[in-house]
Amino acid sequence: MPRVSKKTGRNYQLAKQNLGQIFDNLPDPIFVTDRHGNILLSNSTTALTLDISLDQLLKSNVRDLVNKGYYTKSYALEAAEKKCVVKGELTTKLNIKQMSTSTPIMDEEGNVVLVLTTGRLAEALEKGMSSEELESVNRRKREIEYLRSYVLDKDSIVAESKAMKQLLLQAHVVAQTDSSVVLYGESGTGKEILAKYLHRHSKRSAEAFIAVNCATLPEHLVESELFGYEKGAFTGASADGKIGLFEAAHRGTLFLDEIAELPLPLQAKLLRVLETHEVRRLGSHVDRRLDFRLIAATHKDLQKMTQEGTFRADLFYRLNVIPVQIPPLRERPADIIALALNFFEKFKKKYGLEIQMSAETLDSLQKHNWPGNVRELRNVVERLVINSLQNYSSEDIDMEHQMLGSITQGNYLQAASYSGTLKEVIKSVEKQYIYQVLNECGGRMGEAADKLGIYRTVLYRKLKAIEQEI
Numbered sequence: 364m365p366r367v368s369k370k371t372g373r374n375y376q377l378a379k380q381n382l383g384q385i386f387d388n389l390p391d392p393i394f395v396t397d398r399h400g401n402i403l404l405s406n407s408t409t410a411l412t413l414d415i416s417l418d419q420l421l422k423s424n425v426r427d428l429v430n431k432g433y434y435t436k437s438y439a440l441e442a443a444e445k446k447c448v449v450k451g452e453l454t455t456k457l458n459i460k461q462m463s464t465s466t467p468i469m470d471e472e473g474n475v476v477l478v479l480t481t482g483r484l485a486e487a488l489e490k491g492m493s494s495e496e497l498e499s500v501n502r503r504k505r506e507i508e509y510l511r512s513y514v515l516d517k518d519s520i521v522a523e524s525k526a527m528k529q530l531l532l533q534a535h536v537v538a539q540t541d542s543s544v545v546l547y548g549e550s551g552t553g554k555e556i557l558a559k560y561l562h563r564h565s566k567r568s569a570e571a572f573i574a575v576n577c578a579t580l581p582e583h584l585v586e587s588e589l590f591g592y593e594k595g596a597f598t599g600a601s602a603d604g605k606i607g608l609f610e611a612a613h614r615g616t617l618f619l620d621e622i623a624e625l626p627l628p629l630q631a632k633l634l635r636v637l638e639t640h641e642v643r644r645l646g647s648h649v650d651r652r653l654d655f656r657l658i659a660a661t662h663k664d665l666q667k668m669t670q671e672g673t674f675r676a677d678l679f680y681r682l683n684v685i686p687v688q689i690p691p692l693r694e695r696p697a698d699i700i701a702l703a704l705n706f707f708e709k710f711k712k713k714y715g716l717e718i719q720m721s722a723e724t725l726d727s728l729q730k731h732n733w734p735g736n737v738r739e740l741r742n743v744v745e746r747l748v749i750n751s752l753q754n755y756s757s758e759d760i761d762m763e764h765q766m767l768g769s770i771t772q773g774n775y776l777q778a779a780s781y782s783g784t785l786k787e788v789i790k791s792v793e794k795q796y797i798y799q800v801l802n803e804c805g806g807r808m809g810e811a812a813d814k815l816g817i818y819r820t821v822l823y824r825k826l827k828a829i830e831q832e833i
């Protein structure tokens with residue numbers, strides 16, 4: 364027997380503990396069963412080729428999977444029975460062909476204890492397929508590769524609903540192009556996170572992602588912020604001059620949030636930049652050549668605005684090359700629990716808590732209609748975690764019902780319990796009141812700002828500041 368050093372032993376233990384993660388990093392399907400075909404370990408790729416969740420897969424038996432049509436056949440059982448390596452082709456429910464190899468692992472007495480099965484998606488391509496079949500397999504492979512990267516990407520977008528999964532697939536394809544994109548969706552649906560995703564998955568990912576909120580740029584500074592200026596271009600300008608946001612986005616991605624709020628004269632200037640790929644800083648005579656990808660976002664109907672004359676039609680057609688509509692959270696209920704649990708994990712870590720969410724809590728979250736969309740959900744979950752911190756110290760906390768009653772009624776103020784300095788309490792009340800009003804206004808920013816008696820731009824700033832606290 365080879366001697367194992369202490370260090371190697373520790374590393375072996377580490378590798379064993381992290382086997383699930385190691386599996387998940389493999390691009391091809393892989394799973395381990397016991398000799399009866401019960402799946403003990405697998406990876407996301409395998410689950411994706413079958414169109415089921417990894418959790419579901421880990422509760423399955425290969426014989427059942429074959430009976431239910433997820434696989435045309437199983438080599439794992441054959442390998443367990445014959446006690447030798449068995450190879451062959453099979454097709455999954457998603458019509459993905461793969462070469463499968465099942466290897467039995469035996470104990471000292473020659474009994475099969477485990478079977479390791481690996482699938483090779485690539486080998487199927489060598490099997491003389493028609494060009495249509497090949498294209499379909501290739502498409503599937505790209506989708507799986509992308510979905511895998513999304514599953515493995517910790518900061519990725521949560522997408523459990525069919526609508527969001529499809530949208531992410533579309534986004535993955537769109538990311539590879541350089542065309543302008545307009546992201547449409549209510550406030551808090553995830554337009555910015557999707558814009559970042561498009562950038563991260565594009566060939567420009569190593570360059571800057573510059574986000575500009577057209578609604579919060581002070582009107583008198585919009586032009587100088589976007590175009591930059593030369594030394595002493597105007598009173599109050601910095602002596603050294605300044606590069607504009609267009610220039611800052613050179614080679615990268617420029618994200619223009621709330622594009623509908625861009626004043627008409629600036630719309631004309633933006634159009635010129637997009638058509639000529641050149642910007643001229645204020646006070647300069649030199650045009651600078653730029654190359655950036657533009658992603659715009661809005662919760663408004665730009666096409667309607669062109670008919671009303673508040674948005675330039677030529678700019679609209681220039682921007683709207685790829686329109687992407689993000690559905691409100693209430694229309695994709697399958698995402699609610701996944702998002703809630705995802706945020707719950709993050710906040711638990713942030714506040715160093717070991718707690719669990721009760722089924723009742725999840726049920727209440729599921730029933731709410733989320734006018735403030737994902738942003739509202741995230742804030743509610745944070746409050747749940749903070750409340751548990753204040754009210755309990757035990758390990759397994761059942762989230763209190765009163766709190767959830769207040770969520771479903773939209774009455775946020777009663778739910779609060781305060782502590783800290785006056786400044787902290789005021790901030791906390793402000794945050795909760797803003798959410799209450801947003802809730803009452805069905806997430807409509809303008810209406811909420813009116814009700815709060817503040818400018819829309821101020822409301823945006825406050826919401827962004829709340830987000831950055833996390």
Ligand SMILES: Nc1ncnc2c1ncn2[C@@H]1O[C@H](COP(=O)(O)OP(=O)(O)OP(=O)(O)O)[C@@H](O)[C@H]1O
Nearest residue numbers: 519520521549550551552553554555556557737738
């Ligand atoms: N699918 C998602 N998965 C994980 N987090 C999400 C998802 N969608 C939105 N979020 C989170 O919700 C919050 C709001 O999202 P985001 O800022 O992208 O929305 P938005 O549509 O751009 O809002 P606004 O129009 O008000 O600027 C952010 O913290 C974002 O990270």
